[in-house]
């Protein structure tokens with residue numbers, strides 16, 4: 001790395017630019033992390049390669065929430081080494097601090113960048129790759145202006161880390177304890193996005209409900225962002241049922257720009273299992289929250305995460321989850337078969353639900369979900385709703401999503417609209433057809 005003090009510029013010190021490529025696995029926070037890593041690398045002279053086989057530096061932002069995500073990382077590292085042996089591999093994200101992963105991948109990975117240290121972003125990458133004697137600069141990770149991957153919808157990280165230690169989850173170990181950005185900084189980023197034409201701001205943190213900056217809690221923060229003038233939507237994720245307040249429900253109801261979609265992970269529909277998971281709420285509490293949400297916002301869509309086959313989960317206990325699914329009528333659910341994650345509290349428990357039984361439970365929930373999601377979508381038939389267009393498919397049909405997070409495919413007969421670029425635009429769509437996980441309609 002070369003520091004040109006006269007021009008106040010820092011480069012990677014090579015005439016021909018080095019290139020990078022980032023592969024992101026996992027959640028919205030990981031995507032947001034990758035956008036920051038991209039911005040940082042570009043600031044220091046790297047440019048984006050076409051793909052991982054053409055890059056000098058390949059960053060893997062990893063996820064350790066499920067075994068399948070972890071296996072994908074092993075596969076990717078092997079593939080990159082085979083196809084692009086000269087590339088340096090940087091591994092960040094949830095797997096970057098796992099000793100067994102380090103042992104397994106050994107020197108195939110050049111730099112391990114723990115996400116819990118990323119707040120104090122000692123840029124080992126440049127140090128290791130360009131010049132071992134180069135100066136290392138610290139920077140506040142959340143202050144890095146991300147290289148947003150979309151031109152109309154942006155993740156805006158309001159914090160990082162988690163204090164909750166759910167028994168199955170690696171996040172508190174991988175990301176450390178909760179830290180939140182000052183409201184002033186969040187507001188400035190949101191204003192800047194809207195000024196630049198962004199139509200959607202997604203406030204993200206592991207547990208948005210715990211947001212705190214002095215007297216500003218998450219509800220107040222939502223109001224502040226909602227007051228920015230402009231034509232845009234606000235979304236947020238993720239909420240924790242133990243922390244979601246009636247104040248927040250009221251704020252969502254009253255803030256016109258806040259989308260009426262709530263992702264509220266339930267994880268299980270039985271109190272004993274919830275306790276074993278260390279979730280700190282009961283099924284009754286969850287149901288009550290949903291009742292309050294539906295009373296305040298009857299149009300709201302509700303989505304969830306659930307784990308089937310947690311250690312010790314009996315058939316009877318699982319049947320309570322199925323019952324809860326029938327009762328709540330979720331619009332969407334991310335159903336995961338439990339897999340033990342090293343380092344977590346549940347790792348010490350016997351993974352005693354057979355794989356076939358986990359599969360059966362997953363399928364049972366999926367069947368209920370398809371039915372309830374379709375019933376919910378039927379309410380949209382014949383209605384005209386606002387859709388944010390996100391792209392065009394190979395058949396030339398535009399697609400997008402509603403404020404309630406329903407995917408919408410749009411049939412266009414008008415030639416003019418067919419050739420106009422609608423990406424990132426709000427359009428009114430009349431719904432003519434519904435499926436379990438999507439709607440179809442025409443622009444009016």
Ligand code: SF4
Nearest residue numbers: 162164165166169171
């Ligand atoms: S709330 Fe629980 S599941 Fe969510 S990130 Fe924190 S520990 Fe993991």
